[in-house]
Ligand SMILES: O=C(O)CCC(=O)C(=O)O
């Protein structure tokens with residue numbers, strides 16, 4: 001549990017049978033997770049419930065998706081930020097992505113599938129839904145660890161999870177041509193509460209910025225899931241949790257890279273737990289945080305610097 005790899009990011013083994021809430025292994029994993037989220041804003045979750053077969057069917061599902069005509073992919077429209085088709089961006093020519101709203105619910109997957117394939121595509125719908133539900137489990141277990149490590153009670157955890165909105169982003173990066181940038185995605189922090197990222201077809205490219213400022217290339221092993229804090233976790237924790245800065249570089253890639261990200265947003269107005277505020281830690285943010293309003297604020301103001309963005313929107 002919590003072994004240090006040469007990468008200096010802890011790996012927490014969620015498949016460990018001893019990892020039951022309340023057990024010794026659980027309590028020590030909670031500490032590892034909290035420290036990693038405060039130091040680097042991320043850690044690796046090892047998780048073996050997403051097997052080879054499911055991974056392969058999701059790879060073939062997203063291949064089919066990205067092979068659809070551009071006009072079809074562009075039909076995905078939503079008034080929520082990040083829920084649309086992205087691609088053909090002049091400074092990010094390698095990158096394309098589509099988002100599935102509420103993918104943990106079969107209805108969310110059906111709605112998306114019907115836009116892309118009006119004649120239907122059950123294999124796509126079913127494999128993506130199964131995959132998203134398992135990513136959702138990683139999200140919930142790791143959040144439970146974080147909440148517990150700060151002493152936030154189960155009832156508040158449960159109501160927090162109930163109001164969580166999930167978005168599954170499917171991402172594709174093609175290989176750069178000779179004269180092109182190798183930047184797949186520019187350095188950023190996510191505007192989420194938490195993001196769970198998976199390098200789906202084992203192509204590396206995702207890099208995170210560690211506490212010491214070094215960029216670390218993450219191992220694309222199929223059982224490794226990167227659990228990352230987004231901006232909202234910083235606000236929720238009164239600044240203790242550090243949102244993770246990350247980017248995608250495609251320089252060694254000889255193949256198309258597919259990755260998946262389960263993004264979470266808070267559907268209700270989030271109230272910061274009072275545990276975070278005391279004499280030594282005065283209130284840094286307004287105690288009520290409207291996550292979707294924060295997304296709209298970003299869309300309007302386009303503040304790229306994460307510290308400034310959070311401070312401008314939520315600072316006291
Ligand atoms: O492709 C990846 O691994 C990262 C994607 C990402 O950072 C994002 O969609 O915000």
Ligand SMILES: [Fe+2]
Pocket residue numbers: 188189190246
């Ligand atoms: Fe990201």
